[in-house]
Amino acid sequence: MxxxxxxxxxxxxxxxxxSGAINxxxxxxxxxxxxxxxxxxxxxxxxxxxxxxILQFVRSQELAEDLAQEAFLKAYQRLAQFDTARRFGxxxxxxxxxxxxxxxxxxxxxxxxxxxxxxxxxxxxDPAVVDPRQQLDLEQxxxxxxxxxxxxxxxxxxxRELQNFSTSEIAAILERKEATIRWRLAEARxxxxxxxxxxxxxxxxxxxxxxxxxxxxxxxxxxRKAE
Amino acid sequence: MMDCRDVRQLLPLWxxxxxxxxxxxxxxxxxxxxxxxxxxxxxGLQKSxxxxxxxxxxxxxxxxxxxxxxxxxxxxxxxxxxxxxxxxFNGWIxxxxxxxxxxxxxxxxxxxxxxxxxxxxxxxxxxDLFDSEPVDAVPGMQRANPNAYVVxxxxxxxxxxxxxxx
Numbered sequence: 001m002x003x004x005x006x007x008x009x010x011x012x013x014x015x016x017x018x019s020g021a022i023n024x025x026x027x028x029x030x031x032x033x034x035x036x037x038x039x040x041x042x043x044x045x046x047x048x049x050x051x052x053x054i055l056q057f058v059r060s061q062e063l064a065e066d067l068a069q070e071a072f073l074k075a076y077q078r079l080a081q082f083d084t085a086r087r088f089g090x091x092x093x094x095x096x097x098x099x100x101x102x103x104x105x106x107x108x109x110x111x112x113x114x115x116x117x118x119x120x121x122x123x124x125x126d127p128a129v130v131d132p133r134q135q136l137d138l139e140q141x142x143x144x145x146x147x148x149x150x151x152x153x154x155x156x157x158x159x160r161e162l163q164n165f166s167t168s169e170i171a172a173i174l175e176r177k178e179a180t181i182r183w184r185l186a187e188a189r190x191x192x193x194x195x196x197x198x199x200x201x202x203x204x205x206x207x208x209x210x211x212x213x214x215x216x217x218x219x220x221x222x223x224r225k226a227e
Numbered sequence: 228m229m230d231c232r233d234v235r236q237l238l239p240l241w242x243x244x245x246x247x248x249x250x251x252x253x254x255x256x257x258x259x260x261x262x263x264x265x266x267x268x269x270x271g272l273q274k275s276x277x278x279x280x281x282x283x284x285x286x287x288x289x290x291x292x293x294x295x296x297x298x299x300x301x302x303x304x305x306x307x308x309x310x311x312x313x314x315x316f317n318g319w320i321x322x323x324x325x326x327x328x329x330x331x332x333x334x335x336x337x338x339x340x341x342x343x344x345x346x347x348x349x350x351x352x353x354x355d356l357f358d359s360e361p362v363d364a365v366p367g368m369q370r371a372n373p374n375a376y377v378v379x380x381x382x383x384x385x386x387x388x389x390x391x392x393x
Contacts, residue, residue, distance in 0.1 A: 036304060043297045048286070051296075055284045064286075069296040069303075076304055142282035160243065161276060162283045167245055182240060182247065189239035193275040 028088050032079050039079075042088065043072055050096050056162045057100045059143060067103060071096035090172035097155065097173060145195045153188035160185055234258045234265050242273050 024045075030038035047068060054071075055064040075082075075095050082091060146154055159165045159173065167185060171178040229237075234255055240246045241255045259266050 036301065039304070040297050040301060043300060044295065047296050051286060055286060059284050061287050065294075065296055069300050072296065072300055073303055073307070077307065138278065139282045139284060142279055157279075160245075161279050179247075182245060185243070185245060186236075186239040189243070189272065189276060192279060193239075193272045196275040196278065197271065 024088055025084060028079070028082065028084060031076070032082070032084075039076055046089065046092055047072070050092065053093060053159070053163050054096055054100050056158050057097075057104065059139065067100050068096065071099050074099065087172070090169065093173045094175065097159075101151070101155070141199070145192060145199055148195055149188060149191050153184050153191060156181055156184045157188035157192060229254050229258050231258075231262060231265055234262070235268060238265070238269055238272060242269065242276060 024042070027038045027042050031042065050068045050071060051061075051064045054067050055061065058064055058067065071092065075092050078095075082088070146158070149157065155174065156170055159170045160167070165173070167181045168178050170185075171181045174181065237246060237250060237255055240250075241252055244252070246252050246255075259269055
């Protein structure tokens, strides 16, 4: 599996720099010494990946970009605290994920916010997709199920299933042991499966009930008599 | 040989190839080949996860070039650096003013202290401050016990000049 954090933008721009890690530590060093352009290079490398990760949690492009910008700013302000012996990617994603979770917690606390805001979890349809309604339906269904999974498990599931981070990478992002991440992942997958099946069964029953209560179609009696 | 209970515990990790090295994925595969019930469980789990994976939210691809966060971020970083520098500078001002005030007070008070203790004797030094007479020589002081001196109230007198002629 490709290491998603050492080749941050490879899936987006096709850039696969073998000496990326070396250059990256040099860029981090220069940024720590005050070079804004070096930090700009790091931003260009990681921004799309970070936005994609955040997007899985907030499901709004504009919001994901805003949160990514905040995460980069926070990373810049804390560069002096960064341990240069470690990789920049997991550190940055940790800041981004924590920032996003803080935002979601705040939003949950003031639930009225959604009622008065235009910026909900719903996304505008993407014109590039032929029929975006089906994809939006699926996204909303999945989001509803994910919401029922406790946060600690949900984060691991999203990072693994939707962003393809390995368990060791997730362990680095969340600063937990890999064994803990594996355990949470197994639990999260089992929970998602149970909830998904329940939801599907419930919607199947509801469909059947609505079909049963459906008013007779005009001319339906005649058809039945003819049969 | 694994039983159904063991396999169902490992199945959520097995489907995503996330089993740690110590666990035998091959044993799970063998069991699945012979156990219909566990195989059904695997199929259901895999289908649910496929639904989850296909719900991945992709960034908008409307044909427009997606804007980078860098131009705005770069301005915010510049503003933050300027503010921090200003705050640092502003932090130094009170400290510097305070230090200067203390230094000034010391500078002003030392000559007046010297005048207080040494009069106009320009040759007296600070060491002379501690070169005082024996306490017994202080008028009005009585010895209460061998280790302490008590000065009767109202009779305390302070020599204007500790450095006296011996």
